[in-house]
Amino acid sequence: MKPLSATRRKTATEQAVSLAQTLGPASTRESMVAGFAPTLIAWQREHGRHDLPWQNTRDAYRVWLSEIMLQQTQVSTVIPYYARFLERFPTVAALAAAPIDDVMSLWAGLGYYSRARNLHRCAQAVVEQHGGEFPISAERLAELPGIGRSTAAAIAAFSFGVRETILDGNVKRVLARVFGIEGFPGEKKIENAMWLLAESLLPPVGDVGMDAYTQGLMDLGATLCTRGRPDCARCPFAAHCVANATGRQRELPAARPRKAVPVRHTLMLVMRRGAQVWLQRRPPSGIWGGLWSLPEGEDTATLARIADRIGINDSAVELQPLTPISHTFTHFRLEIEPLLLDLPVAAKTLQLAEAEAGWVALADLDSVGLPAPVKKLLQGLTGTLL
DNA sequence: AAGCCGTGGGG
C-alpha cells in the first residue's frame, strides 16, 4: 500500500479552496453570474454576427456540418468549403449515400481529415439509426462520431434551443479573462472547472434565447475578446472583467506549455508520364489519413525500388530533384524532398487496376483528395508543363 | 492524461 499522503483524496474543504483559486476572485463571480446571460444575449442581438452562411436556419444538418468544419478552424477558412459541401450534399441522406472518396476530395485542404471520415460515418448513422433526423438532446448527439460535448451543445442549442453550454476556445478565453482563471485551459483540471462555471452561467430554464446566448459566447470571443488585442472598450463585461481591471489581457488565458517541435524528413517520388502523375492512397489513420499522395521513402534507393515495382526497369533513369518543401504540422515539421521521374508516354507500367494507386491526369487533381503541400507541388508541375 | 491530428492567418 502506498503512503496515505500520496494517495488520499482531497477533503471537501480542500476541493472548494482549490476550485475557488482556479476560478478566481469570488466577488467577481457572485456579481457576474446572475447578469451574465441576459447581458450577453442583449449584446449578441445588437452587436453579434447574424449573417454567417450557417445562421438563420434551424436545419440541424446545416448546423452540424458547420460545427464540424469549424472545429479548430477559422470562419473565413470554412466558408468556401461549407458552400461546396452544401451544394454537393444538400441533405444528410445525400452525404450518407456518397462515396467516401467524394467526401475526402471536397474536404481536402481543410485539415484534420478524421473529421471528414467521422462526418461520413455520422451521416450514415443518422440515416440508419435515427431515421434521417438528428437527435435533439446533446447527450444523444454526443454519441455520434465526431461530435463531442461542446459540438453537441452547439448543435442542440442552434437547432432545437436546448439549454446546454458550449466550451470552445472562444469561451475558454472569455471565461479566463472575465473571471480571472489561472492555468492552461487545455489542462484537465482547469477545463473541468470551466465546464462547471460555464454551466452556472446559462440562461434560466425556459429561456428562449439559447441560440443568441450560444452565438454570443462565440461572437464575443471572436470579435471583441480576441487573443491579440481585445477591444475592451466595446465589451459589455469590461466593468466586471478581472483581466481588464488588472491589465492582464495578454496573460489570460495562460499559454500552452512549450515543447520542442521534432523535424522529420521524407523523399517523395513525383513519377510523371506525359500529363499524368502516379498517386497512391494513404492509410486511413495517421497523417493525411485517407488522402491521396505521392510514394514516399527515406532514400533514393527506396524510391528507385518503388518505381521498379510499378514497372520501370531501366536503372539509368534519373531522379531529378525539385524544390524542397517544408510543411509544419501541429506537433512536428516535415521536410519534403521531391524527386521527379519523367517517363516516356509509351512507358509500360502497372494498370490503374487497384483503387489504392494509379495514374491521375494533372488536370484531374481536384477530383482526388490531396494534402495541401502535395497539391501545391503538383500544381507547380502543371505550370512547368504548359 | 497526454499525444495525435492540418492548415492558414495574425502578430
Added chain:
DNA sequence: TCCCCAAGGCT
C-alpha cells in the same frame, strides 16, 4: 522568420 493557435475529438 518564427511563434501562436483557431467554433475539438479521439485514443
